[in-house]
Amino acid sequence: MHAPDGFIDGPTSLAMGVVAAGGVAVCLRRAGQELEEKQVPLAGLTAAFVFAVQMLNFPVASGTSGHLLGGVLAAVLVGPWTGALCVTVVVAVQALLFADGGLTALGFNTVNMALVTALGGYLVFVGLRRVLPRTRGGVALAAGLAAGVGVVLSSLAFSLQYAIGGTGGASAGAVTASMVGVHVLIGIGEGVITALTVSAVLASRPDLVHGARDLAVAEPPAPVAGAVS
Amino acid sequence: MRPRVRLGVFVAVGLGLAVALAFLVAPEASSQPDGLEKVAIDEGFIDGARDHDLAGSPTADYGVEGVDDARLSTGLAGALGIGITFAVTGGLFWLVRRTRRDQPPVPEPTA
Numbered sequence: 001m002h003a004p005d006g007f008i009d010g011p012t013s014l015a016m017g018v019v020a021a022g023g024v025a026v027c028l029r030r031a032g033q034e035l036e037e038k039q040v041p042l043a044g045l046t047a048a049f050v051f052a053v054q055m056l057n058f059p060v061a062s063g064t065s066g067h068l069l070g071g072v073l074a075a076v077l078v079g080p081w082t083g084a085l086c087v088t089v090v091v092a093v094q095a096l097l098f099a100d101g102g103l104t105a106l107g108f109n110t111v112n113m114a115l116v117t118a119l120g121g122y123l124v125f126v127g128l129r130r131v132l133p134r135t136r137g138g139v140a141l142a143a144g145l146a147a148g149v150g151v152v153l154s155s156l157a158f159s160l161q162y163a164i165g166g167t168g169g170a171s172a173g174a175v176t177a178s179m180v181g182v183h184v185l186i187g188i189g190e191g192v193i194t195a196l197t198v199s200a201v202l203a204s205r206p207d208l209v210h211g212a213r214d215l216a217v218a219e220p221p222a223p224v225a226g227a228v229s
Numbered sequence: 230m231r232p233r234v235r236l237g238v239f240v241a242v243g244l245g246l247a248v249a250l251a252f253l254v255a256p257e258a259s260s261q262p263d264g265l266e267k268v269a270i271d272e273g274f275i276d277g278a279r280d281h282d283l284a285g286s287p288t289a290d291y292g293v294e295g296v297d298d299a300r301l302s303t304g305l306a307g308a309l310g311i312g313i314t315f316a317v318t319g320g321l322f323w324l325v326r327r328t329r330r331d332q333p334p335v336p337e338p339t340a
Contacts, residue, residue: 001263001264001265002263002265003265004278004279004281005278005279005281005282006277006278006279007269007274007277007278028325031322031325032325032326032328035322035325035326037326038236039322040319040322040323040326041236041237041240041319042236042239042240043318043319043322044240044314044315044316044318044319044322045239045240045243045244045247045315046318047314047315047317047318048243048244048247048311048312048314048315048318049243049246049247051247051307051310051311051314052247052248052250052251052255052307052310052311053247053250055250055251055255055258055291055303055307055310056250056254056255056258057258057259057260057261057263058258058259059259059261060264062267063261063262063267064261064262064263064264064267065258065259065260065261065262065263065264066263066264067258067263082322085318085321085322086318089314089317089318089321090314093310093313093314093317094310095283096283097286097288097309097310097313098288098289098290098291098306098310099281099282099283099284099286099289099290100281100290100291102279102281102282103281103282103283155264155265158265162274166274167274167277168269168272168273168274168275168276168277169273169274170272170273170274171272174272175268175272175274178268178271178272179264179265179268182264182267182268183264185264186264204234204239205234205236205239208236208239
């Protein structure tokens with residue numbers, strides 16, 4: 001999903017840069033109110049973990065690979081505004097240090113991979129939490145499903161940008177259909193990784209999971225043999 | 230809920246796991262085109278891609294210049310990225326918390 005320079009024309013890239021900057025500014029304001037002191041190192045860990053897992057391209061159908069985007073994972077762990085900023089840092093480090101994702105594409109890559117997944121995907125997560133059981137399993141399932149949807153939302157965002165300012169003359173409809181088709185498959189991988197990771201954190205430090213704060217009163221910690229208390 | 234693992238231990242273990250993934254799993258990652266690249270090839274707009282402005286940087290494309298062993302090069306690049314990402318994010322949120330104004334908490338986005 002890391003677009004190089006040149007797929008989207010200059011004016012559209014610039015406009016998306018403005019959108020990204022505005023979105024990041026809003027996130028910075030909101031994150032200051034969302035983030036608790038103890039979550040600062042956790043936010044750093046979340047970003048670092050997303051960076052690492054983004055290196056792990058897994059094969060999907062027909063000579064194609066995909067990797068975690070991590071927006072929903074970050075949003076569920078540390079909150080949507082903070083999570084969006086975590087992935088923004090990842091996308092920026094990748095572009096500036098590892099030449100992954102074009103510099104003129106940094107705006108729309110941030111919109112697509114950080115803002116759309118973390119904020120849009122988190123809305124899906126909140127909706128799913130209302131209908132799924134109020135248990136750790138329910139939180140992990142909601143996170144996994146929302147993560148999968150988040151990837152498809154991200155592919156739709158790129159498709160929209162291609163429709164506005166794409167180069168190369170491909171049909172916007174065909175690009176959208178292809179993007180959604182392949183990202184449904186990548187979304188399955190995203191969902192599995194997200195659900196497993198959220199489960200692992202819930203098993204060790206449930207109090208650190210932003211998206212499961214309501215479980216603190218609803219579900220006392222299950223007695224675990226050998227647990228140190 | 231009572232924490233079962235101290236925060237410092239949790240963060241250290243998490244960072245260790247991330248570095249382990251970079252050294253042990255990242256070198257095995259698929260090098261097939263990713264979803265967007267595949268679509269660009271299939272739909273015929275891949276030729277629009279320009280070389281990255283920083284393609285000549287010493288850590289371009291998740292490798293470290295001068296390290297010949299491909300696995301080690303990938304792992305070191307990953308570890309560097311993990312460290313920098315952790316430091317930048319931690320520093321950013323430390324600043325965000327320091328400079329936040331005393332405002333009533335805002336509601337998070339709801340469906």
